[in-house]
Amino acid sequence: MTFDEIYRRARTQWESQYTGEIPHVLIGTATCGRAAGSMAVLEAFKHEIEGKNTRAQVSEVGCMGLCSYEPLVIIIKPGDFSVCYHHVTPQVVPQLVQGYLLGDDACLELALGTVAGGGGEAVYIPELERFNQETRLLLSQCGYNSPLQIDHYIACGGYRSLSKVLKMKPADIVRIIERSGLRGRGGAGYPTAAKWQFCSKAKGKQKYIICNADEGDPGAFMDRVLLESNPQAVLEGMAIAAYTVGAHEGFIYIREEYPLAIERLRLALVQAEAKGLLGENILDSGFDFSIEIVRGAGAFVSGEETAMMAALEGRRSWPEYRPPYPVESGLHGSPTLVNNVKTLAYIPQIIEQGDRWFRETGTKQSPGTALFALAGKLNNTGLVEVPMGTTLETLIYGIGGGIRGDKKFKGVQIGGPSGGCLPESLLNTPVDFDSLKEAGAIIGSGGVIVMDEDNCLVDTAKFFIDFSQRESCGKCTHCRIGTWQMLDILENITTGKASVADLDLLKDLAEDVKSGSLCSLGKMAPNPVLTTLRYYKDEYQAHVLEKRCPARVCKELTAYYILPEKCERGCDHCVLACPVEAIFSDDKGLKVVDQAKCTRCGSCELVCPVEYNAVVRLSPVNLVPPDRRTRPETTSKEL
Numbered sequence: 001m002t003f004d005e006i007y008r009r010a011r012t013q014w015e016s017q018y019t020g021e022i023p024h025v026l027i028g029t030a031t032c033g034r035a036a037g038s039m040a041v042l043e044a045f046k047h048e049i050e051g052k053n054t055r056a057q058v059s060e061v062g063c064m065g066l067c068s069y070e071p072l073v074i075i076i077k078p079g080d081f082s083v084c085y086h087h088v089t090p091q092v093v094p095q096l097v098q099g100y101l102l103g104d105d106a107c108l109e110l111a112l113g114t115v116a117g118g119g120g121e122a123v124y125i126p127e128l129e130r131f132n133q134e135t136r137l138l139l140s141q142c143g144y145n146s147p148l149q150i151d152h153y154i155a156c157g158g159y160r161s162l163s164k165v166l167k168m169k170p171a172d173i174v175r176i177i178e179r180s181g182l183r184g185r186g187g188a189g190y191p192t193a194a195k196w197q198f199c200s201k202a203k204g205k206q207k208y209i210i211c212n213a214d215e216g217d218p219g220a221f222m223d224r225v226l227l228e229s230n231p232q233a234v235l236e237g238m239a240i241a242a243y244t245v246g247a248h249e250g251f252i253y254i255r256e257e258y259p260l261a262i263e264r265l266r267l268a269l270v271q272a273e274a275k276g277l278l279g280e281n282i283l284d285s286g287f288d289f290s291i292e293i294v295r296g297a298g299a300f301v302s303g304e305e306t307a308m309m310a311a312l313e314g315r316r317s318w319p320e321y322r323p324p325y326p327v328e329s330g331l332h333g334s335p336t337l338v339n340n341v342k343t344l345a346y347i348p349q350i351i352e353q354g355d356r357w358f359r360e361t362g363t364k365q366s367p368g369t370a371l372f373a374l375a376g377k378l379n380n381t382g383l384v385e386v387p388m389g390t391t392l393e394t395l396i397y398g399i400g401g402g403i404r405g406d407k408k409f410k411g412v413q414i415g416g417p418s419g420g421c422l423p424e425s426l427l428n429t430p431v432d433f434d435s436l437k438e439a440g441a442i443i444g445s446g447g448v449i450v451m452d453e454d455n456c457l458v459d460t461a462k463f464f465i466d467f468s469q470r471e472s473c474g475k476c477t478h479c480r481i482g483t484w485q486m487l488d489i490l491e492n493i494t495t496g497k498a499s500v501a502d503l504d505l506l507k508d509l510a511e512d513v514k515s516g517s518l519c520s521l522g523k524m525a526p527n528p529v530l531t532t533l534r535y536y537k538d539e540y541q542a543h544v545l546e547k548r549c550p551a552r553v554c555k556e557l558t559a560y561y562i563l564p565e566k567c568e569r570g571c572d573h574c575v576l577a578c579p580v581e582a583i584f585s586d587d588k589g590l591k592v593v594d595q596a597k598c599t600r601c602g603s604c605e606l607v608c609p610v611e612y613n614a615v616v617r618l619s620p621v622n623l624v625p626p627d628r629r630t631r632p633e634t635t636s637k638e639l
Helices: 003-018 031-035 039-051 090-101 148-157 160-165 170-180 192-199 223-228 231-245 259-274 305-312 341-352 356-359 392-399 433-439 457-471 477-494 501-517 518-524 527-535 537-545 573-577 602-608
Strands: 024-028 059-062 073-076 083-085 111-114 116-118 123-125 208-213 251-255 290-296 336-340 369-376 382-386 409-414 420-422 447-452 559-562 584-585 592-593 614-618
Touching: 003 148, 003 160, 024 031, 024 039, 024 409, 031 039, 031 223, 039 059, 039 090, 073 090, 083 382, 148 192, 148 231, 148 259, 160 231, 160 341, 170 192, 170 231, 170 341, 170 356, 192 231, 192 336, 208 231, 208 305, 208 341, 223 231, 223 259, 223 341, 231 251, 231 259, 231 336, 231 341, 251 259, 251 305, 259 290, 290 305, 305 336, 336 341, 341 356, 369 392, 392 409, 392 447, 409 457, 420 433, 420 457, 420 527, 447 537, 457 477, 457 518, 477 501, 477 518, 477 537, 501 518, 501 527, 501 537, 527 537, 537 614, 559 592, 559 602, 573 584, 573 602
Parallel strands: 024 059, 208 251, 208 336, 251 290, 369 447
Antiparallel strands: 024 073, 073 083, 083 111, 116 123, 369 382, 409 420, 409 447, 559 614, 584 592
16 A cells, blocks of 8 residues: 555545534543543543433543643544633533533633644644744644554655655665754754764665654653653654664663653554555565563663663673774664664654755754743743744743743743753743753753742752662662762751751862763763852852851751741641640740750641741751740741
């Protein structure tokens, strides 16, 4: 069967669902949707439609990126608007079925907005301002087309690029990728075409393609969402890369913690092979290419390409010295091309639309878009895809909706544990490879964690160093011992045991680890420390010189007190919640915190009624009175 025949059949099937006479209900069942309860919503729709004897089709789709609005439901009604509903629960399903599927009531009080696009065009919601600031390439069909049906992908242009390149010379494909300026989205930003060219020219009877789906950064979930929402794009990108460099075997290395992504990848492989788009003699071209899914144990270091290949060979995930580089001698000593999920997903679009089309978006040195996972103290968390060069301010305030609870912005950690923390003064920094590197951060895998005034940046640096230290493979001394020593100093700083000399030692250690570690994971592990020392030195000095935590996060530098003028005498919430019985009533019936017993767990603050708000955290600790039992002479006004 020719590709044109495959496409016509797929398009007919897609149009019957999306533009036919029968209503179509799309329910987001990616991991974020499932966590919010979408599977119960799915069953409720099926039950309600069956009970009403209604002609309507229900399909599972992926994630649109609006994770904070999940569960999301899109109702496509013939001859009427397609409407997206948010925070849908099983209880409102009968209202949606009766109101919009069967009637003319669009239930606008439950709606997020109308849905436009589809069929190959990027899907968007006009009522949401964020879509005017985004440019969706990778996310263009996510949350709209079903990842469970390969025909949806083919009908919207999928695998057309593969059919095209099978008639081209590999050198011509490399030139298209080179002119597009695509840089690797795994974090380093290395030119994709250069990798492909080196691997294509490398000598070897056997060559391999590896898709790096080992996404281990805290707060990052872009690769997972793409694999759950549009796995065929990644498979097509791998097939094009394999044909270009002369490989016939490919591997997707994905962590075991992504069960849904693995499940949908397996289904996608079966469907692609059934249509002759993968496997032997693809589209009667004589080209063979097979893909195997390999589940990783979840080690962070396995994201480093040489450590990943060691795991694929059944060895311990230890990085290797380079050169030789994988494109010369990689898996089993053969030339191996390693690309990230996002990098491979771009390839079919670049081949189909052309290199000039890709360069129209982004900056001269960083063309295309950047896909980020917004997390932390934001109103709108989830995925966002913006042109390279978009500022952090637009990312956080224009798309992320600003800081939750009208709190003050304090910093943003971008690039995961290997990235850096940037302050408010750098919110105008463009998000591209070079600008972020100059500021001390990296795009990395694309994780963005936003912090407000209640976050301690010293404690944040300690968290990321603790992560890097635990995930260190231990092969090189600088990373194995240096990160442990940095963590020890940070622990002393957050407990009030450090001196000014420790700050200088901490910086020297960070520089040594950065310059002396074997792999990039070790070299970039000190970034959170170096950037917080650079931009938040006053916060470090407060911990060291004044023995206080300005954000009142570090437990040993914080004390809990109960304000006498706000405490309700008959309320015993704090007394009952205290796990160590550190709260008692004095002779006037007012609550007092025994500082000698208090473990600073914060339970009293959590249970204190909002209307009283009597429990407060104070810092510095020298406000604690000498006898450590009575309250200091402090009023709420002085606080």
